[in-house]
Amino acid sequence: MKNLIKSFTYQIKTSQREPKVLKIEHIDKTMTTSTIKRRRSANMTTSVEGVPFFSRSPSDSDNWIAYREDHINPFTHRLHINSHLAMIKIYILTVVLLPLRLIGCFLSLCCAWVFAKIGMLGLSEGQLNAKPLFGWRKRVQKISAFFMRMLYACGSFHYISYKGKCAAAKDAPILVVAPHSSYVDSIIVAATGPPAIVAKQETSNIPLLGKIITFAQPIYVQREDSNSRQNTVRTIVERARSEDDWSHVIIFAEGTCTNRKALIKFKPGAFYPGVPVQPVLLKYPNKYDTFTWTWDGPGALKLLWLTLSTFYNNCEIEYLPVYYPNEDEKADPFLYAENVRAVMARALGVPTSEYSFEDVVMMTRARSLNVPCSADIIEIERCLFHLDFLNSSRVLKLAGKYSSIQNRHKMDITRFSEFLNISTTNAHLHKLFASLDYKHTGAINLKTFFLSALFCIFKSSDTMEFLRAVSTLYASGNTDQLTREQFFAILKHCDKLSKKKLTTLYLRIEELKPGNRITFDDFENYTRNHEEYKFLFKKHEHIQMRLKK
Template identity: 55%
Template sequence: MTTSAFKSKRNNAAPNDAEADGHISNNVHATDTMEKTDSEEDTWSSTGYNYINPFVHRLQIDNSIDLAKIYMLTVLLMPIRVVGCVISLLSAWMFACIGLYGLTLDDLKTRPISGWRRQFQRITSGAMRTLFAAGTFHHVKLTGQRASPKEAPIMVVAPHSSYVDSIIVVTTGPPSIVAKRETSDIPLLGKIINFAQPIYVQREDPNSRQNTIREIVDRARSEDEWPQVVIFAEGTCTNRKALIKFKPGAFYPGVPVQPVLLKYPNKYDSFTWTWDGPGVLKLLWMTMAQLYSRCEIEFLPVYTPSEEEIADANLYANNVREVMAKALGVPTSEYSYEDVITMSRAKDMRVPFPGDIVEIERMLYSLGFLPDSARDTEIIADFLSLKNTDHLDIFTFAELLQIDSKNPQLHQLFALLDHYHRYTVNLKSFLICSQFCKLKNEEIIEFLRAITNLYCESSQHITRQNFTRILRHSGKLTPDKCDALYFAVDRTNRGYITFEDFEHYTKDHPQYKFLYAKQEHLRRTQAGGKVKKTH
């Protein structure tokens, strides 16, 4: 069915009830007042389509007795724990300062610490272990056999889910870590991290990856007694429900690695710190208000790479991940750290359901909407003439998209968009998502141009209110800045501007250069990126 035929059919439908639900009416004569839920950008992730999103965590404590314990311990025990943590941190910093006396960063990079400094290194690690004990981790259970640095120069740790994962560093000795160069300047912690002789990454250096790999290899092959290097291969925090793609950095050297598993078998998960979930202050409070917290560290057998794995770091990383996932009893997932960047980008640009945008993109690939289908563009062109677009059922949605209503991918997409479980979807939300997925690697100005007709009849007649609605998807401009920009473009006070006026003005003013920057670092999500179950 063509859009015109669909429009004719829909025009005889019941009046739009969008206003009653807090949505903007698509009628061009409707009020210009914009509601917050215009395109459902206040909701982060859907629960309609059941899949594992490794970046979403919910902490709910419904038991009244447990809540009473938390409030009681907050008053009686938390102040003592905070004092203990502060004293432990200051002690570790003091011991690190003593151990580092007379050493430069170059000295730490060229040879391992030895003699009395090594003893102070262990004392510093012990003081940091006391910090964790003060913060409820009284006992850490160790299982398996830890390999020596010569047997496995690298410890690959997963899953990475929390700021408390550094407990592995203070519990095992301490090993070295791979860290940003800027961490050496952090008050107190900078000295402690330096004393562990980390491998620093210079992000501004284009050869940073090669230099990091070379330093790991040099340490692995050195006759000196360098500590092992700890690497969290996932590269970002997850909810531990699946192992996401491992970054290949730990596997480029082609040396044996020891997989290490982190587990937190507690009643409530007050540690997981993900992209969509409780903030760090709430997690700290909930953790410190517990009587104790459990942590288990399991050392798996050393994994020695084959010739094929040495030649292919990604193959090596995937095979180690399979071993670790099997030991944990969780699936593997094709999600990666780059997907978090995409989700964050979508959230900043007020794209509906940013927590589900990667899965939505996969469904669009499966349905043939990506990379270059014109169907959604055609719908946008006629969007304001359509009726009842806030509440499309599955059959109307399929008819409009010209897809078989029995298509399973369509049903999965529909479930993702049906955030409120009303068996209907918002067409505007879908179109904004589809345009973001299609243009996420392009300049922001191209995305804004693509969605203009969702808010006004023509790009040649954009009012101030509609301009604000469009520019809210720019990611950086507040309503006040949008108003200021609008009046700067509308110098003749016509009461409207064109998209070309807006584009010409912003091109000449450097403060708007972000509108013309391509986002080529955002990874393209292909169809079929499913969670893989372990056997």
């Protein structure tokens, strides 16, 4: 009983270090690479600023196994709980503790909402955005934040360890937080005061939580407003320069969740104002990582279940010295973002990555089209670029020979290099092979290569053009006629078409050609003239946005 009471004790450990002033005039650009290492090796060096980077040249002849082991994809996460005792404990706590925690979390949320409602009595939306809260409303805001902190305490986060000290909002109006790896990261909002967040306007409509967020005086973004970015930057600058006592603005600079093994490119939004920022690090020093919620990994509900079925979890918040931008950084938000990212990577002891938030859009599109290795499609695209294989005519010519290639379903690195006519000493070939060998068998299915390559080539095209390219992999000999099986195999790479819809579509086209097999042209002509299939001829707008960026 004593240990149980102790585990529920709410403790906050703080150190007394004052915030220091940090100003960096220049940071070596070589600290950011597309090849990221998990561990220090003989090829790893350190920049003058202490951030690890890698001097491996593309001509080095490392084998594909080494590349597979060394590469870090920040958007994947694997949770391994191999201990039977740990699983038994989780199942017991699921029955005994989890229901109580859910009740505690809900009651804490309700209490926070009640005080948020009280604090906003008599305030219009315009008044709430015009001036910071003060007097009794400010005290009520603190009480609301306390109940939000209790929500996390009920959810197993009894302890928060602090390092460094949060600077005053006048000294650093913006808190730049990284790495962003989980929905649990919002604990920093409850633990810091609360600060204001930058959120889409629709957030205010979330039951209970929306009112609590609004009470924290956030900066809402109107997505339909083309001037939204400029308005957000102007609001941040106005708050920073105001004589009023505004709270910090907190921004997760990565823009999406990663696995904390590397820092991806920061979005420049926090750096457009050109004001000083304070970097803040989030860490979870626990035995099992049941928090990391990435694009490719355990789902949110599973992670929530495992987190709530643990006796307690630790969280560490580290405030780094305030970063004051120089004139070059004020004029270039991307340079400012890169330099702050380098400082945070050094403090975390992790490398920086060429991956960015926009890459998730491409990975998601690849998965929706059933492209194998969608989690590694960005690395595959880079390898294809260096190998000069982002050429549609070259790849389509090879794809036309696919059905006649022997052992095409199981090809080792030697035969793969011969097929592509590329030397086995080429480092990018080894990287490509390692990415395509997602089953870790030492051999790849050549269809995996072609589907990945065709997606990278036609990612900016409409779905129909991609499907036409894919059809070359399923064609029989010199005929362009398709069997039902071939038709289904091709259309498997089209999102929004279920098996039932495909069957109906095939039968309708077949009715127009009695006694004959249909061709891909028949499929295209039929769908072009029917409104329900217009989506096949539209380019993916999110991919277009990524390409523009």
